[in-house]
Amino acid sequence: MGALADGLIVSAIGLIIDLANLEGLLSLELWLGSAIWLVWFAAIAKRGQTPGKQMLSTQVIRTDGSAASRKLMWAREVGYRAAVNVPVILVGQLYPGSTVSELVLAAIAIIVLADGIAIFFSPDRQTLHDRVFGTLVISIRPVRQTSAELRAL
Structure with a gap:
């Protein structure tokens, strides 16, 4: 769910940049995208949370219950994003508008879907990339106690 919220946030930012009609200023779009990406990952590394997870x-x-280090958080996020985005960018550049591009995009979509669906087949509800990096996403909401439990205190 956190990834879905993150996707909505990033998509909204991308839409705003796109609506600004910066088509002729590819380098400006690239710089803006890079700046947003760096701020995004700085937030992740500091707290172990993306804005969606917050x-x-x-x-x-x-997975051992200890806090994820900044280095691990960067490796997890950059590794996952690179695994998804680099093939898309390379194939898009090498084979623009071709069937190869469509096949690679379909394969990436299946991989991303499989990554998310993996939580239903894992006792700890881990995605595939969580398994690769030895991480786990947990709820940090306070546990609500029933009135009977509170009276027992």
């Missing part, structure tokens, strides 16, 4: 009160930790 909204949903979830956090990334190591």
Whole structure:
């Protein structure tokens, strides 16, 4: 769910940049995108949370229960994003508008879908990239106690 919220946030930012009609200024779009990306990952590395995870009160930790280091958070996010985005960019540049591009995009979509669906087949509800990096997404919402439990205190 955090990834979905993050996707909506990033899509909104991308739409705003696109609506600004910066088509002729590719380098400006690239710089803006890079700046947003750096701010995004700085937030992730500091707290172990993307903005979407903050909204949903979830956090990334190591599978042993310890806090995820900044280095691990950067590796997890950059590794996942690179695995998804680099093939798309390369194929788009090498084979623009071709069937090869469409096949690669379809393959990437299947991989991203499989990554998300993996939570339903993992006892700890881990995505594939969580398994690769030894991380786990947990809820950090306070546990609500029933009135009977509170009276027992």
